[in-house]
Amino acid sequence: MSITDSEKDEIEKSSAPLMEHLIELRRRLIWSIGGFFVAFLVCFFFAKKLFNLLVVPFKWATQWAGLDPHKVELIYTAPQEFFFTQVKLAMFGGMVIAFPLIATQIYKFIAPGLYKNERNAFLPFLIASPILFLMGASLVYFFFTPMVMWFFLAMQQAGTDDQVQISLLPKVSEYLSLIMTLIFSFGLVFQLPVVTSLMTRVGMLSSKALAEKRKWAIVIAFVVAAVLTPPDPMSQIGLAIPTILLYEVSIWAARLIERDQVKQKLAREKQEAAEAVAEKAADASSKQARS
Structure with missing residues (x-):
C-alpha cells in the first residue's frame, strides 16, 4: 500500500x-x-x-x-x-x-x-x-x-579473669554501608514536606486530612524507621522522631499553601469581577454612542 x-x-x-x-x-x-x-x-x-x-x-x-x-x-x-x-x-x-x-x-x-x-x-x-x-x-x-x-x-567489655575481651573493630565496608544507609534514610525522610506540599498544591492533600491522620502517621513513622535503619532501637527512634516532627512541618506548610491559594482565588475573582464591570461599562457606552 x-x-x-x-x-x-x-x-x-x-x-x-x-x-x-x-x-x-x-x-x-x-x-x-x-x-x-x-x-x-x-x-x-x-x-x-x-x-x-x-x-x-x-x-x-x-x-x-x-x-x-x-x-x-x-x-x-x-x-x-x-x-x-x-x-x-x-x-x-x-x-x-x-x-x-x-x-x-x-x-x-x-x-x-x-x-x-x-x-x-x-x-x-x-x-x-x-x-x-x-x-x-x-x-x-x-x-x-x-x-x-x-x-x-x-557494648564492649574488657578482658579479665572472668570474662573475655570484646572489642568493636568495624569493617570499612560495613561502616560505610551504615553511614550511607543512615544518610539516605534521613535524606529521604526529610523530603516529606516537599512531597506533601506538592500534593497539597495540586489538590491531592489538605492540611485537615494530614492533621486527622496524625495518629496513623506516627505509627507509619516507626514502621518506616524500622525498615530503613539498621536493626537497633537507637536508629529507629532517632529516625522516627524527626519524621514525626517533619510531618508537623508538612501540616504547617500545607496550611500556608492553602491560605495562599485562597488569596490567589480571591484576587482572581476580584479581577474577573472588575473586568466584567469594565466590559459592561464599555458595552453601555458603545450602545449610547450608537443611539
Whole structure:
C-alpha cells in the first residue's frame, strides 16, 4: 500500500516534535551522566580523605565513651574490600554532588511542557529538595552517627579473669554501608514536606486530612524507621522522631499553601469581577454612542 504525499507530510509533522523531544532527552542525559562521571572521578580521587572524614563521627563517639579517639581502628578482611568500598563511596558522593545538575536537567526537560505558573510553583520545591537532604545528612553526621556508634561502643567489655575481651573493630565496608544507609534514610525522610506540599498544591492533600491522620502517621513513622535503619532501637527512634516532627512541618506548610491559594482565588475573582464591570461599562457606552 503506497503512501501519498499528504500522508507523508502528516507523518513528518507528527514525528518532528517526538524527534525534538528525543534529541532534548539525549542532551539532558549526556549532561547528567557526564556530570555524575566527573563527580565520581573527583570523589574517587579523594576517596580516602572522604572516608576519613566519615570516620570523624566514630572518633567523636569514641571520645564520648571515654576512649582514645586516636586509636580508632577499622579493618578489611578481603584484599579487594577497601578498593570497592572506595568505589562505592565515590558513586555515592558523585550522585550527591551531581544531584543539583541532574535535577536541573530534569527540570529543563519538563519545563517547556509546563505553564508559567506551574514552572514557578515547581521551582521552589526543586531548590528545597537538596537543601532538606543536606539537612538530613548533617543531622546524621553531627548527631545521629556519633550517638549510634557510642551505643555500640558501650557494648564492649574488657578482658579479665572472668570474662573475655570484646572489642568493636568495624569493617570499612560495613561502616560505610551504615553511614550511607543512615544518610539516605534521613535524606529521604526529610523530603516529606516537599512531597506533601506538592500534593497539597495540586489538590491531592489538605492540611485537615494530614492533621486527622496524625495518629496513623506516627505509627507509619516507626514502621518506616524500622525498615530503613539498621536493626537497633537507637536508629529507629532517632529516625522516627524527626519524621514525626517533619510531618508537623508538612501540616504547617500545607496550611500556608492553602491560605495562599485562597488569596490567589480571591484576587482572581476580584479581577474577573472588575473586568466584567469594565466590559459592561464599555458595552453601555458603545450602545449610547450608537443611539
